[in-house]
Amino acid sequence: MRTALSFSLIFFLVLGACQSRWNPVTWFDRDEEVPQGTTNPLLPEDTQGLFSRNPEISTFTGSPVQTVKSVTVSRVTEGALITVVGVPSVHGVHSVVLAPRNDGKSENGVITLDLLAVHPQGAPWGGTEQAREVTVATVATKQQLEGVRTIRVVAASNARQARR
Incomplete structure (x- = not known):
């Protein structure tokens, strides 16, 4: 039990330190600016x-x-x-x-x-x-x-x- 817990802890610490796509911390950090419309996008224009x-x-x-x-x-x-x-x-x-x-x-x-x-x-x-x-x-x-x-x-x- 201790071995599995130690292995898991080391695995997540190493994974959290890298800047790859496998790091769950970096999954949603890619934001981008989008133009803001003046109309409601859910309503039809006409x-x-x-x-x-x-x-x-x-x-x-x-x-x-x-x-x-x-x-x-x-x-x-x-x-x-x-x-x-x-x-x-x-x-x-x-x-x-x-x-x-x-x-x-x-x-x-x-x-x-x-x-x-x-x-x-x-x-x-x-x-x-x-x-x-x-x-x-x-x-x-x-x-x-x-x-x-x-x-x-x-x-x-x-x-x-x-x-x-």
């Missing part, structure tokens, strides 16, 4: 309102989901996580999105989002509500939610909202 002008969303050809079951807004580090559960009228709905109205800008402290999805042709109707449920979520930053008091999600037959 944000307008709540969402950026994403060509996939602006050319989205989905139709409204039948009903909105719940809207949940949770605090996260970036701002707020908006989670929406909807119930379409048919099975097999996919590509669910929250499309902002008015380019994502608030009107009197209210942001309105449309719950849209692609409904397959010939999909079976009916079934349990739980089997048809779809969930979509998005993150809104604190800057994007500045001055917003209510988030409203609109479907084909109803609308639900969450307030601060």
Whole structure:
């Protein structure tokens, strides 16, 4: 036991004294200066309102989901996580999105989002509500939610909202 302890102590002392890449003390000492940007690197450059002008969303050809079951807004580090559960009228709905109205800008402290999805042709109707449920979520930053008091999600037959 003494031999192993002595060997380990000598090994780490010798390794700590050298300036090689094997020395654990020198693993993170290579710093470099990087230019400081004036914008937040986590936000897209072209944000307008709540969402950026994403060509996939602006050319989205989905139709409204039948009903909105719940809207949940949770605090996260970036701002707020908006989670929406909807119930379409048919099975097999996919590509669910929250499309902002008015380019994502608030009107009197209210942001309105449309719950849209692609409904397959010939999909079976009916079934349990739980089997048809779809969930979509998005993150809104604190800057994007500045001055917003209510988030409203609109479907084909109803609308639900969450307030601060």
